[in-house]
Each structure stands twice: as C-alpha cells, then as structure tokens.
Amino acid sequence: MEMTLIGLRVLREVAQRGTFTAAADALGYTQSAVSRQMAALEQAAGARLFDRYPGGVRLTGSGRALLRHAVVALDALEAADREMHGAQEAEEGRVRLGFFPTAGAVIVPRALTILRQEHPHLEVTTREGTTPSLVRALRAGTLDLALLSSRPPHRSPNTDDPPLSVEPLLEAHLAVAVPAGGPFAQRGSVSAEEIAREPWIASPGTANAPLLGVWPGLPGRPTVRHTARDWLTKLHLVAAGAGITTATPALLPAVPPGVRLVPVEGVAPEVRRVSLVRMPGPLGAPTQALAHALRRQAADLAD
Amino acid sequence: MEMTLIGLRVLREVAQRGTFTAAADALGYTQSAVSRQMAALEQAAGARLFDRYPGGVRLTGSGRALLRHAVVALDALEAADREMHGAQEAEEGRVRLGFFPTAGAVIVPRALTILRQEHPHLEVTTREGTTPSLVRALRAGTLDLALLSSRPPHRSPNTDDPPLSVEPLLEAHLAVAVPAGGPFAQRGSVSAEEIAREPWIASPGTANAPLLGVWPGLPGRPTVRHTARDWLTKLHLVAAGAGITTATPALLPAVPPGVRLVPVEGVAPEVRRVSLVRMPGPLGAPTQALAHALRRQAADLAD
DNA sequence: AATGGATATGCCGATTACTCATGGAGAGCT
DNA sequence: AGCTCTCCATGAGTAATCGGCATATCCATT
Numbered sequence: 001m002e003m004t005l006i007g008l009r010v011l012r013e014v015a016q017r018g019t020f021t022a023a024a025d026a027l028g029y030t031q032s033a034v035s036r037q038m039a040a041l042e043q044a045a046g047a048r049l050f051d052r053y054p055g056g057v058r059l060t061g062s063g064r065a066l067l068r069h070a071v072v073a074l075d076a077l078e079a080a081d082r083e084m085h086g087a088q089e090a091e092e093g094r095v096r097l098g099f100f101p102t103a104g105a106v107i108v109p110r111a112l113t114i115l116r117q118e119h120p121h122l123e124v125t126t127r128e129g130t131t132p133s134l135v136r137a138l139r140a141g142t143l144d145l146a147l148l149s150s151r152p153p154h155r156s157p158n159t160d161d162p163p164l165s166v167e168p169l170l171e172a173h174l175a176v177a178v179p180a181g182g183p184f185a186q187r188g189s190v191s192a193e194e195i196a197r198e199p200w201i202a203s204p205g206t207a208n209a210p211l212l213g214v215w216p217g218l219p220g221r222p223t224v225r226h227t228a229r230d231w232l233t234k235l236h237l238v239a240a241g242a243g244i245t246t247a248t249p250a251l252l253p254a255v256p257p258g259v260r261l262v263p264v265e266g267v268a269p270e271v272r273r274v275s276l277v278r279m280p281g282p283l284g285a286p287t288q289a290l291a292h293a294l295r296r297q298a299a300d301l302a303d
Numbered sequence: 304m305e306m307t308l309i310g311l312r313v314l315r316e317v318a319q320r321g322t323f324t325a326a327a328d329a330l331g332y333t334q335s336a337v338s339r340q341m342a343a344l345e346q347a348a349g350a351r352l353f354d355r356y357p358g359g360v361r362l363t364g365s366g367r368a369l370l371r372h373a374v375v376a377l378d379a380l381e382a383a384d385r386e387m388h389g390a391q392e393a394e395e396g397r398v399r400l401g402f403f404p405t406a407g408a409v410i411v412p413r414a415l416t417i418l419r420q421e422h423p424h425l426e427v428t429t430r431e432g433t434t435p436s437l438v439r440a441l442r443a444g445t446l447d448l449a450l451l452s453s454r455p456p457h458r459s460p461n462t463d464d465p466p467l468s469v470e471p472l473l474e475a476h477l478a479v480a481v482p483a484g485g486p487f488a489q490r491g492s493v494s495a496e497e498i499a500r501e502p503w504i505a506s507p508g509t510a511n512a513p514l515l516g517v518w519p520g521l522p523g524r525p526t527v528r529h530t531a532r533d534w535l536t537k538l539h540l541v542a543a544g545a546g547i548t549t550a551t552p553a554l555l556p557a558v559p560p561g562v563r564l565v566p567v568e569g570v571a572p573e574v575r576r577v578s579l580v581r582m583p584g585p586l587g588a589p590t591q592a593l594a595h596a597l598r599r600q601a602a603d604l605a606d
Numbered sequence: 607a608a609t610g611g612a613t614a615t616g617c618c619g620a621t622t623a624c625t626c627a628t629g630g631a632g633a634g635c636t
Numbered sequence: 637a638g639c640t641c642t643c644c645a646t647g648a649g650t651a652a653t654c655g656g657c658a659t660a661t662c663c664a665t666t
Contacts, residue, residue: 002308002309003308005305005306005307006305006654008380019611019612020612020613029655029656030655030656030657031612031613031614032613032614032615032655032658033654033655034613035614035615036614036615036654036655037654037655038613039614039615045383045387046387047387047388052612052613053612053663054612054613054662054663055611055612055663055664056611057612062387062388065386066383066387068383069379069380069382069383070380070383072375072376072379073375073376073380074376076372076375076376076379077306077311077372077373077376080371081348083368083372084348084349084350084368084369085349309623322642322643322644323643323644324642324643324644332624332625333624333625333626334643335625335626335627335644336623336624337644338644339623339624339645340623342645355644355645357631357632357633357643357644358643359642359643359644360643
C-alpha cells in the first residue's frame with residue numbers, strides 16, 4: 001500500500017478543519033471519500049493518525065509527525081508548479097496571515113498598507129477565522145502568522161506539541177456600542193444595570209463558547225434580539241437602534257455615523273488581549289517583516 | 304490532471320538512470336509503464352520535462368526544476384516514514400557516497416573505518432558506479448557525495464546547470480600489473496614496446512569510452528584477451544599469467560600475491576585524478592565529516 | 607427516548623494504471 | 637548503403653482503484 005499526494009492533501013485539510021466532514025466540504029469531496037482516504041493513508045503509514053472523538057478527530061503523535069513532513073512535501077510541489085509556469089518566482093517572498101474578525105477592520109489593513117510601501121514585492125495572503133481554526137491552520141502549515149484575541153485567563157492555545165509561540169501585542173478595554181440617538185449616546189459612561197435590560201446584538205457563538213457581543217457577567221438573563229457575525233452589519237444594526245453590542249474602541253477607532261462607543265462602569269473591567277501567534281522555530285524574512293508591521297500598528301492603536 | 308507520488312519517484316529514477324528503460328528495470332516496471340507515467344507527469348506539470356534522444360532522455364529546464372522540488376518532497380516523506388516507525392531518528396545523520404570501482408578497494412573502506420571511530424552513529428551508505436551514473440545520482444539527489452576518477456584533460460562533468468562542485472583530491476600515476484612469475488616482475492620499469500604485444504585484461508568499456516585497463520596510446524592494436532569489471536578478478540587473472548592490465552599503485556597499495564605493479568617508461572606518463580564531487584550549496588554535517596575523512600585518506604595515499 | 611453531528615462501510619460505475627505487443631526513429635558498425 | 641541495436645511511443649485489454657450514494661453505528665446533548 002502506498003501513500004498518495006491526494007491523501008496528504010486531505011490530511012492537511014483535515015488537520016486544518018478538525019473534522020473529516022469539514023475537510024470534505026472544503027475539498028469538494030464527500031465525507032465518505034475523506035474517510036476512505038484517511039483509512040488508506042493510515043494503512044500506508046502503518047500507524048493510526050487520528051484519535052476519533054464524537055466531535056471530530058485529533059492528530060496522534062504519528063499524525064503530527066506525518067503532517068509536518070507532508071507540509072514540506074506539498075509546499076515543495078506547489079513551489080515547483082509556481083517555478084515552472086507561475087511567473088518567475090516573486091521570491092521577495094510570501095506570507096500567510098490569519099486573524100480574528102475584529103482585526104480585519106483596522107489593524108490588518110493598516111499593517112498591509114505600511115508593508116506594501118516598504119516591501120512592494122511582498123505577497124501577503126490573509127484569512128479570517130476563529131481561534132481554533134487559525135491555530136489548526138498554523139499547525140497544518142497553511143498559515144505563517146496569526147493574530148488571535150483572548151480574554152483572561154489567557155490560556156495558551158496549545159493542546160498539543162510543539163507549543164506555539166505567543167507574543168502579546170496589546171490589551172484593549174471593552175466598551176459598548178450604542179445608537180447615537182439613544183439615551184446613552186451623550187454619556188461619559190454607562191452602568192451595568194442600565195445595559196442589563198437592553199436588547200443585545202450577538203455573534204452566533206458556538207455551543208461551549210460564551211456569547212460574543214454580550215457583556216459578560218451581567219445580572220439576569222440578557223435578551224439577544226439579533227445575531228450577526230459581520231461587524232459592519234452589527235454596527236449598522238446598532239445605528240438603526242435595533243440593540244447594543246460590545247466593541248473594543250482601540251481596535252475600532254472609527255465607527256459608522258450613528259454609533260457611539262461608551263465605557264461601562266460598575267463592573268470589573270473587561271480586557272481583550274491581542275497576540276501574535278506562530279509555530280516555533282526560525283522565521284522567514286517576509287514573515288518577520290509582516291510581524292514587525294503588525295507590532296507597530298498595535299503599538300499605535302494602544303495609545 | 305494531477306501529479307502523483309509514483310510519477311515523481313519515476314522521474315527521480317529516470318533522472319538517475321538516464322533512460323526510461325533503465326528506470327523501468329530498476330523499479331520493476333515495464334518500459335511502457337514508465338513512458339506513460341512520464342507522459343502523464345508532463346501533462347500534469349504542463350511542460351515538457353525531457354528532451355528525447357536516441358540514446359536516452361535528458362531533463363529540460365522545467366524537468367530540472369521539478370526534479371529539484373520532487374527530491375525535497377520525496378525525502379520529506381521518507382523521513383516521515385523513518386520517524387513514524389523506523390526507529391527513533393538516528394539523527395546523528397546519514398550520508399550517501401558514490402565512487403568509481405577502484406576507490407572501493409582501499410580509499411573508501413579506510414575512510415569508513417576512520418569515520419566510524421570518530422562518529423559511531425553516522426550512517427554511511429555507498430554505491431559503486433560509473434562517472435555518468437554517479438553524476439546523475441548526484442543531480443537526482445540520491446547521492447550526497449561522489450568520488451570520481453578522470454584523465455586529462457579533466458573536463459568538468461557539467462553538461463547542465465547548476466554546475467557541480469569539483470574538488471581534486473589526489474593525482475596518481477598509472478602502472479601495469481604483471482604476474483610475479485613473468486619476465487617483467489623483477490624489473491624496475493617496462494617500456495611501451497615491451498608491453499604492446501602482451502595480452503590485456505580490460506574492463507567491458509562502453510562504446511564511446513576508451514577501453515579501461517589497456518594502456519592508452521600504445522603502438523599497434525592491443526590484444527584484449529579477457530574482459531572483467533571486477534578488480535579482484537582482474538588481479539587474479541594477472542596472477543594466473545592470463546595477461547596484464549593497468550592499475551594505479553597509489554589506489555592499490557596492496558595487491559594479491561603473484562602480482563607486481565611496475566611503472567612504464569618511454570611514453571608520456573598517464574595520470575589519473577581523483578576528485579570529490581557534490582552538488583553546490585551548503586553541506587550537512589555528516590557530509591562534511593565524510594568529505595573530511597576522504598580528504599585525509601587521499602592525502603595519506605598520495606605519499 | 608429522540609436528535610444531531612460525527613465516522614465507517616457495502617455496493618457500484620467510471621476512471622486509472624498496469625502489461626503485452628507492435629511500430630517508428632536515430633546512431634553506429636560492417 | 638544497409639543492418640542492427642537501443643531507445644521511446646502507442647493501441648488493446650485487463651485488473652485495481654477512486655469517489656459517490658446510501659446506510660449503519662457511535663456518542664453527547666436535550
């Protein structure tokens with residue numbers, strides 16, 4: 001029995017997505033096909049590659065070992081394709097960045113602008129995603145760098161080896177976004193009791209994660225009237241008076257007209273930490289340049 | 304159309320052997336299968352990979368580019384296999400050495416002995432071969448280092464890019480091996496005329512290459528009575544009085560009883576140069592250690 | 607108990623990947 | 637020149653593989 005390039009690509013995708021089903025969707029296969037591919041790969045490798053859990057799969061030690069080398073192999077062949085007829089190797093280099101949704105509003109675009117001025121030939125690819133998906137992508141070698149957001153206690157996202165390198169960039173206080181025409185708009189701050197009964201606009205939020213967009217630890221049970229993942233949507237819902245939501249002013253220096261950001265008093269302050277995460281080991285020059293640009297933008301926003 | 308790992312392995316083998324047919328034999332395939340595999344690979348790569356000549360094939364620029372990356376990919380997967388269940392990575396490292404037949408008599412064994420004392424965990428693999436086959440193996444990434452022998456003018460074996468790194472190790476004079484009981488055995492030297500009519504023991508020698516084992520430039524047409532590739536065979540034929548052959552004393556400090564090595568006078572001296580050849584670029588530590596051991600053995604033999 | 611999301615597997619059609627056999631083309635030898 | 641040798645290409649036939657569909661199973665949650 002022999003390994004297959006397709007099998008290795010599927011392995012990478014499964015490692016990145018966390019489930020056979022998601023990998024199948026991403027690759028345009030059926031779940032059945034992915035299951036067979038992985039069974040075949042396990043036989044070819046002569047070792048179990050995954051631990052199967054009801055919620056998905058996780059790589060075993062052998063799986064991580066194979067993935068590490070598979071990424072090298074697949075990258076080499078992609079480089080071969082580019083070299084053979086994908087133009088003549090930009091070779092200034094390329095970087096792949098992942099980030100949490102809010103970072104897409106300001107930090108990332110600004111960093112890319114600066115970077116393009118300083119390194120015009122650098123090719124930067126970005127992808128938005130959740131913390132677990134970005135962590136998996138780092139481990140799958142599909143990303144070089146990720147901007148992650150975390151709340152205290154800032155547990156490192158390291159469920160398995162090798163540990164990722166985590167560099168905190170800034171801490172930002174949480175505030176609430178309220179409609180400019182509403183009762184809180186002109187106030188210097190609002191209290192927890194005042195906002196507890198307001199209708200909230202939240203992100204879909206998964207089962208085990210707390211609702212994003214609702215101030216945590218409020219008395220009573222919050223009313224979630226709208227759910228939306230997109231920031232522009234949420235802010236315009238706020239502007240339309242449909243409800244309020246949480247936001248970090250440092251990461252959103254400019255909000256649409258009709259929206260105000262006001263701090264909350266009377267409860268423990270909520271801070272969000274933004275970190276730069278990557279696989280351990282030496283960095284390529286393009287990755288370093290991007291990391292540097294992100295650090296500077298974070299420092300600017302921290303003021 | 305998609306590339307295949309098998310296709311890449313076949314590519315490497317073809318690059319190493321120089322013909323589809325030889326690669327097919329080496330891999331246990333039919334020539335037809337190799338031809339199809341390569342046609343499929345060319346289609347997948349979207350470029351011609353070989354120039355077809357009557358005597359075999361040669362890689363095009365695209366072919367070399369793909370080979371370079373393919374070697375990386377295949378090595379990565381072989382490393383994965385070893386890591387997953389081929390014992391725990393010796394990781395002191397491994398080197399693959401190729402050499403011309405005569406080097407297998409003394410230089411290589413001695414160097415390996417020394418090396419094993421100094422680096423007991425180093426795994427050295429060796430392979431004997433002709434100059435072109437070793438050069439192709441270097442280019443195919445199947446060898447790290449090769450000992451080659453050349454006669455003046457010492458043309459570099461570089462028919463295509465990138466040029467190989469060639470480091471001369473020693474030059475040795477050619478002599479003739481004669482039976483100890485024969486008329487020449489007690490002589491300090493023999494003349495060209497004396498040996499011209501002797502029966503010779505030669506190596507098979509390919510079509511375009513001159514006969515190995517016969518003193519070049521002799522008057523008249525030499526009589527080749529025996530052909531053998533193996534040194535031990537040739538020397539024992541000499542001892543048995545079946546004929547004479549050429550040999551380099553520096554590379555064969557010890558010959559079987561019944562054989563004497565005597566220099567030849569009256570013709571231009573024949574020198575053979577032994578060189579250490581490798582692909583350009585940085586060397587791994589194991590490769591450097593082996594290269595160092597070979598250099599020292601060569602210096603010892605040069606006395 | 608029922609539900610929902612996850613992986614595994616029997617079955618089938620289309621494709622792929624070999625081998626066998628033959629054809630064609632170029633280089634070297636007599 | 638003609639012969640022969642070696643090499644690569646290709647048509648035909650067959651065995652194996654791959655992916656999709658439908659279904660079974662398992663587990664955590666409601």
